[in-house]
Amino acid sequence: MLYAIQNPIYEQLDKVSNSLRAFSLKLTGNYNDADDLYQDTAVRIITNADKYNQGTNFKAWAVTIMRNIFINNYRKKVRRNMIVDQTPNNFYINSGEERVANDGEHDVAFGELMRLVDTLPNDFREPFLMAYDGFKYEEIAEELGSPLGTIKSRIFFARKKLQKLYEENYRERA
Known part of the structure; x- marks a missing residue:
């Protein structure tokens, strides 16, 4: 049992814990990142327990939360690594005043x-x-x-x- 508190969400999370851990490893391909993703998912599930509809598929709900967290983290990572060139486009255009010597064509x-x-x-x-x-x-x-x-x-x-x-x-x- 994950927690000593008797709560249906904790019980259901405990039941699907192994599946969620396996899915997180499949998404990340790395044990450390998989553990982080699982923990983020567990926190999100617990904090949003009131949004879960009793009687629906808990595992599907949990997997959807995990997948969305993974996608959002991936998008953040891509944005962080993106380099935006702020150089004006006309910076490299030859103004016609002077030619740069280049013997490549010869x-x-x-x-x-x-x-x-x-x-x-x-x-x-x-x-x-x-x-x-x-x-x-x-x-x-x-x-x-x-x-x-x-x-x-x-x-x-x-x-x-x-x-x-x-x-x-x-x-x-x-």
Whole structure:
């Protein structure tokens, strides 16, 4: 029994305690976070006991409370980790007065890069070019009829291969 007080909410919470703990672990994937989530849920259940309708499914009510707490905590965490760029958009725009020297266009021309891309096997070249054209991974996977993970790995390995080819063919220019 969780508490010495004989209260129907405490008794029902005690009965579903193991299920709630398992569900909290499933949501968080971490024992410490699961314990915190369970405790937050238990407190919320006890403080809102008057809102529970006797005779309804207590476990479903408790699981809903736990899920909502988890979602709210996740959203708070995402908002806390979000970085907002307050830089004015025109900060990096060239005013036309002075050009920044950049020899990148002289090192490797676009045509030379495309010749390197053409050396890739078709299974890698096609998804890479679609990604280059701005397609999302999901769109590429759907268009090519391949699993999403396969598309991501092919694009990754295409990039690695192109980096290697670039170093082999154009290193002496740098």
